[in-house]
Structure formats: C-alpha cells, structure tokens
Ligand code: FES
C-alpha cells in the first residue's frame with residue numbers, strides 16, 4: 618500500500634509517494650541521498666543516522682510514512698552552497714575520519730549534541746556518539762573534531778586562531 622507524505626527534506630518542501638512498509642533509509646537513498654548508509658540494518662551502527670526534527674534517528678528502523686510533516690536533515694543539507702558547515706570543517710581540520718563511511722552519521726549526531734549542549738566534555742561526546750560505530754577506529758580524532766566544532770559554533774562559525 619502507498620501513502621503520500623510531505624516533509625521538509627534538507628530545507629526543501631518535498632512530497633513523496635512511499636510504501637507503508639518501507640524504511641526511511643530506502644526512501645532517502647532512492648532520492649539520491651547516498652550519504653544515508655545501510656550497514657547493520659538493525660539500529661546498531663548509526664551509519665544511517667539522519668536528523669528528524671533535530672533528533673538523531675536510525676533511518677533503517679524508521680518507517681517512511683512517519684516523516685509526514687517532519688523536518689529531515691541528511692549531510693547533503695548541511696553545507697551552504699560551497700561553504701561547509703562548521704562541524705564539517707572541524708572534521709576536515711582534525712581529520713576525524715579515515716574511510717568516512719561513518720562520517721555523515723557522526724556529524725549529524727554531533728550536530729544534535731551541540732544543539733543540546735554547546736560545550737560538551739570528552740565523556741559527554743563519547744556518551745552521545747556511542748550509537749555511532751567507526752570501523753576504522755577514528756574515535757580519538759572524532760572526539761577532537763567535535764570539540765573543535767563546539768569551539769567554532771560558539772565563536773559564530775569562524776575558525777579559531
Ligand atoms: S544501518 Fe541503521 S543503524 Fe546500522
């Protein structure tokens with residue numbers, strides 16, 4: 618059975634026709650949003666994380682019809698034209714990735730964390746990102762990246778001297 622949903626997808630009003638039994642992951646990938654990645658498919662790894670109304674959600678577990686009326690953000694919606702979001706810049710600056718497979722989910726989860734807590738401690742970052750796994754083991758660099766992102770956002774987005 619199909620259903621029409623309308624949502625704000627990466628800042629754009631979007632109308633979609635979805636099956637009632639398909640996941641948001643499948644629908645977003647069909648829209649060409651390939652940053653939303655399936656790895657475990659059972660809510661364990663965080664590779665498919667998107668923000669729904671600002672909250673990190675595993676898209677592999679979320680039924681697509683439930684996004685009706687919601688705001689959905691994927692990593693494709695973070696940069697403004699050619700300008701990376703400060704959290705993206707922080708990950709580049711601190712090399713918070715190796716293969717980058719986990720990176721979209723990490724960055725989106727970090728965005729939700731920093732909206733809730735603009736100055737998290739390393740332990741608070743670890744705790745908040747604990748649902749996002751990095752098979753390359755880049756955790757130390759990821760934590761440094763989130764700390765720099767917090768500094769950047771508190772400074773209004775500018776790179777500190
Ligand atoms: S693919 Fe969704 S949590 Fe792993």
Ligand code: FES
Pocket residue numbers: 713714715716717718719720750751752753754755
């Ligand atoms: S950078 Fe490779 S999985 Fe995290």
